[in-house]
Amino acid sequence: MAYQTLETDRADGILTVALNRPDRLNAFTTQMLRDLLALYDEVDRDDDVRVVIVTGAGRGFCAGADLGGGGDSFDHSAAEAIEAHRDGGGLAVLRTFECRKPIIAAINGPAVGVGVTMTLPMDIRIASERARFGFVFTRRGIVPEACSSWFLPRVVGISQAMEWVATGRVFPADEALRGGLVSRVVPHEELLPTARALAREIAENTSAVSVALARQMLWKMLCADHPMEAHRVDSQAIYAMGRSPDAYEGVSAFLEKRPPRFGMSASRDLPDFFPWWKPRRFEAG
Numbered sequence: 001m002a003y004q005t006l007e008t009d010r011a012d013g014i015l016t017v018a019l020n021r022p023d024r025l026n027a028f029t030t031q032m033l034r035d036l037l038a039l040y041d042e043v044d045r046d047d048d049v050r051v052v053i054v055t056g057a058g059r060g061f062c063a064g065a066d067l068g069g070g071g072d073s074f075d076h077s078a079a080e081a082i083e084a085h086r087d088g089g090g091l092a093v094l095r096t097f098e099c100r101k102p103i104i105a106a107i108n109g110p111a112v113g114v115g116v117t118m119t120l121p122m123d124i125r126i127a128s129e130r131a132r133f134g135f136v137f138t139r140r141g142i143v144p145e146a147c148s149s150w151f152l153p154r155v156v157g158i159s160q161a162m163e164w165v166a167t168g169r170v171f172p173a174d175e176a177l178r179g180g181l182v183s184r185v186v187p188h189e190e191l192l193p194t195a196r197a198l199a200r201e202i203a204e205n206t207s208a209v210s211v212a213l214a215r216q217m218l219w220k221m222l223c224a225d226h227p228m229e230a231h232r233v234d235s236q237a238i239y240a241m242g243r244s245p246d247a248y249e250g251v252s253a254f255l256e257k258r259p260p261r262f263g264m265s266a267s268r269d270l271p272d273f274f275p276w277w278k279p280r281r282f283e284a285g
Contacts, residue, residue: 001038001039001042003020003035003038003039004031004035005019005020005021005029005031005032005035006018006019006020006032006035006036006039007020007057008039010048010049012200012203012204013048013049013050013051013199013200013203013204014049014050014051014052014053014196014199014200014203015043015049015051015052015053016052016053016055016192016196017039017052017053017054017055018054018055018056018057019032019054019055019056019057019061019062020057021057021066022056022057022058022059022060023058024063024066025056025058025059025060025062025063025109025110026056026057026058026060026061026062026063026115027062027063027064027065027066027115028062028064028065028066028088028089028113028114028115028118029066030088033088033089033091033092036092036095036096036118037091037092037095040095040096040098040099041095043099043100043101044099044100044101044266044267045267046267047208047265047266047267047268049101050101050199050202050203050208050211051101051102051103051104051199051202051203052099052101052102052103052104053103053104053105053106053192053195053196053199054103054104054105054106054119054122055105055106055107055108055191055192055195056107056108056109056111058109059108059109059130060108060109060110060111060115061105061107061108061109061110061111061115061131062110062111062112062114062115062116062118063110063112063113063115064112064113064114064115064136065089065113065114087145087146089114089117089118089145089146090145090146090147092114092118092146093117093118093120093121093146093147093148093151094147096118096121096122097121097147097219099215100212100215100216100266100267100270101208101211101212101215101266102123102124102202102211102215103121103122103123103124104122104123104124104125104126104195104198104199105119105122105124105125105126106126106128106191106192106194106195107119107125107126107127107128107131107133107173107182107191108128108130108131108188108191108192109128109130109131109132110131110132110133110134110170111131111132111133111134112132112133112134112136112170113134113135113136113137113140114145114146116133116134116135116181117135117144117145117146117147117148117151117152118146120146120147120148120151120152120155121147121151121219123215124183124198125181125182125183126182126183126184126185126186126191126194126195126198127173127176127177127182127184127185127186127191128173128185128186128187128188128191129173129185129186129187129188130173130188131172131173131176131182131185132170132171132172132173133164133170133171133172133173133175133176133181134164134168134169134170134171135148135152135164135165135168136168136169136170137165137168138165138166138167138168139168140168144165152164152165154222155180155181156179156180156181157180160179160180164179173185204259205259205260206262207241207246207250207260207262207264208262208264208265208266209241209244209246209262209264209265209266209269209270210241210246211266212266212270213237213241213270213271213274216274216275216277217230217233217234217237220233220276220277221233233276236271236273236276237271237273240271240272240273241271244264244269245263245264246262246263246264249261249262249263250262
């Protein structure tokens with residue numbers, strides 16, 4: 001599928017996606033939102049894609065919202081009501097959150113505003129030593145967006161989140177590492193090789209259905225009120241997967257000391273209780 005603002009490359013079950021507006025440091029636009037929504041829909045349908053890597057073209061990851069429109073860049077008062085406007089970054093983040101495939105952010109340069117908040121629902125963030133980060137909203141007279149008031153404190157803790165948001169300052173990759181925003185910082189030329197090595201480890205050794213379930217189990221339980229909620233889902237998932245072809249194959253491969261050959265599909269073979277967090281699952285009760 002062709003995209004106006006994204007460049008894609010596929011190899012060995014890994015889809016590498018580059019935000020592709022390098023002349024604007026890959027600043028976020030409405031077209032980029034449309035492209036990202038379409039991309040994740042395609043990723044969920046395509047069982048040949050096991051892992052997604054998101055990076056930026058050129059010297060930046062994403063400089064945030066494109067402010068080329070001037071001072072009214074964030075003025076959406078033309079909408080007839082508040083409900084008529086939904087934050088575009090939030091739409092992208094919510095779709096990222098629901099994706100069935102693991103997503104690695106390979107942050108190659110500046111990631112500011114929505115350029116950093118869009119990475120929060122991605123599962124692993126790796127930074128180049130050249131990366132810079134900034135939750136700059138208060139310095140632009142606005143507030144954190146893209147659901148970051150939910151994600152950021154869960155990723156880094158409330159105190160670190162408030163320091164970065166209240167100051168709005170741009171900070172280097174080593175501070176992002178100390179604060180838990182990224183899992184590692186690597187030399188710039190090693191960024192994509194590091195991300196691809198991690199993606200290959202997932203693609204070559206794991207069940208696509210197991211990873212899809214595990215991804216949603218971990219994320220959705222961040223807001224659970226009691227571990228019993230996790231126990232209920234764990235029990236359904238381990239029962240469903242324990243009798244699945246992938247479980248038989250995983251155990252056989254271990255006993256026979258060979259690589260597994262998992263055959264189940266994340267687009268077709270998820271258990272009947274998935275997605276368990278949707279309200280429609282409880283309407284009949």
